[in-house]
Amino acid sequence: MRSLQAVAVLTALVSYSYAIDSEGTSFVFGFVRNANPDISNQTLWITVLNRNDAGCNFTLIYRPDYHKATLPLENNVIVQPNLAYDMKIPSWYGYNYAGNGEQDDVYLALYATSSCPVTLIAHNYDNNTSQGDSYLVLPKTWGSTSFTFSLPPSTRSAIANHYEQVFIFPTEADANVKFFEIGNAHSELTFKVKYGNVPAVYVGDRVTDNIPRTYHILSDTPVLIVAGVTCAGADPSRCDHVVYMPHPQAASDCYNYDFYVDSHLTYLATSKQYFTDIPGTCNYDQNITSTLNDNVAVTLRIKHNMESPLFTVRTTVDSEQSTVFSNSGSNIHIARYYNGLNYNNIGAIGAFIASVPTATQYISTSSAFYTLNQNDTVEIYCTISICSKLMLDDQKVFNLNDAKSTQEMNGMQYYLFAKTVATSGYHLLHSNSTMTGFYTYFVSGKNGQFSYGYEGGCNKPTVVLLPQTSTTNGPSKSTTTANRVTTENPVTQTSNTAATSTSKVTSTPTKTTNVPNFTTTQSVTSSSSLPTTVSTTVGPQSSVSILPSSTASQSSQPPVTSPSVPTEKPTQTTQPTSKPTKPTKPTKPTKPTKPMTTPELTTTYETTTESSSTISLIVPFIAAFIASIF
DSSP states (O other), X not given: OHHHHHHHHHHXXXXXXXXXXXXXXXXXXOOOOOSSSOGGGEEEEEEEEEOSSSOEEEEEEEOSSSOTTSOOEEEEEEEOTTEEEEEEEOGGGSOOOOSSEEEOOSOOOEEEEEEEEEEEEEEEEETTTOOEEEXXXXXXXXXXXXXXXXEOOBOOOSSSOOOEEEEEEESSSOEEEEEEEESSSOEXXXXXXXXXXXXXXEEEEOOSSSOOEEEEEEEEEEEEEEEEEEEESXXXXXOEEEEEOOOOOSBOOBOSSOOBOEEEEEETTXXXXXXXXXXXXXXXXXXXXXXXXXXXXXXXEEOTTSOOOEEEOOOSSTTXXXXXXXXXXXXXXXXXXXXXXGSOOTTOOOEEEEEEOBGXXXXXXXEEEEESSTTEEEEEEEEHHHHTTOEETTEEOOOTTXXXXXXXXXXXXXXXXXXXXXXXXXXXXXXXXXXXXXXXXXXXXXXXXXXXXXXXXXXXXOEEBOOOOTTOOOOSSOOOBGGGOOOSSSOOOOOOSOOOOOOOOOOOOOEEEEOOOOTTOOOSSSSOOOOSEEEEOOOOOOOEEOOSOOOOOGGGOOOOOOOOOOOSOOXXXXXXXXXXXXXXXXXXXXXXXXXXXXXXXXXXXXXXXXXXXXXXXXXXXXXXXXXXXX
């Protein structure tokens, strides 16, 4: 069975070997308010990472204040190759939410486009306390019609207004949304979310029982989610801001028998608490297994239509350093949650939350990331074949005698380890030779006595079906991926007839991505206005691998001064000697992003065609791998 699972997962991984889906050319996103109700203390900015060999024309569309009569502006820059660019965001975008339920009063959505694929990281930090978080902004191509995810409860404070907040951003057209809050008291909202230059829709929640909540969102057109908590943690004096963009599950159907292969690997040195989410459409309980690297396993019984448990991984010996979460009745969403209040470490009281990629989201090309401070950490999870070749800023990242965990996932061996990154700013994971294997990573660090963390480069999750055996039953027709779920209520119809033998991989050809039509848009630069459409090459959508036989109050807002925004587009033809200054954060000097010497990238962004020469390099690895199994 393990060998069959390995072949199934490897088949899915190979189809994603030539691009990173977390890089994109079109984005929509927003900010959740930070821990301090005085939003003028917030410092908001985005970091644009360009690992291409040429500069990228990047455009941010924003408003300088929250008044509806204010026209949107454009900030246009050229992000130089193999560099990061920090761009300030007006502090009012971390809006001080003022009521429960669905709100759409304010233009809180931010839009960005790029002429070539870039990675986007969003930051929100408090000037006085350093509370805050960073998150990976998912491109619009990640839009899905079904999400299930969880949030920790906001702290309860008599002097500060804290809450959970969920943004819903349509990526293609207007969306009819059903929003389910799953907890001690279930609630349901139904509303329409407009696409384009309209007020953003967000849902606010205030829990009173200090218990996490799980949220299930269904939409008739693709949407993206930004979810966060103003301040997470039981102690109001030491809570921390957390935010992330949850990954969609590869499929939202659910069965009471083994049908899928879905596994999520994680390192325990940084965090030991995880939300384990099953699709909100499930009519069956699910048994998620957490297996430590020494094969000690625990089964978690997840009740359908109930909140997801915040599971703490228990270890008994120091050698237990990693675990893999697996489920076969449905695809799952795993989110790591760190709450320093649970650990008696002085100076480690911060919090963060981030999705844990599934096995099919691992990548096999170079990837850029960003650290806020000196001596932040990058966790790397890699197949043994790629670990020895991986470089971090021209330095070999792995040695056999390094502290590490060795973990099996779906029949393949992985190394998991953490590296301290000495400098802040732009970093590149790459190889000077052909990559034969797969990896992903997680970035975390301290900001004063608080914490941040986000997942690194990854692909969209892919459906992998469990190869059928004599005891495996499955639906008689192919499953529906979460990208186009048409179910309007969390109800799933299933069939127990035997699965037909099929072999099908679905991909989406090059298409034109619509950009919202912003009326009377002004520009803060001398560049031309943003076109109404951006032609971009989109990577393959979620595919199925099947083996044979198988209401806010504006008056509550304090006066806000917008941070200064660059008024000229850089036109350098060579690498700049200095970068825009990062927003000032307490306890450390301002650190501009420094250009770093990196090797010439050999990876190209071929997202819809595959090079036969590259395939010929990978095929021997696959053949050798399968031969070693059998």
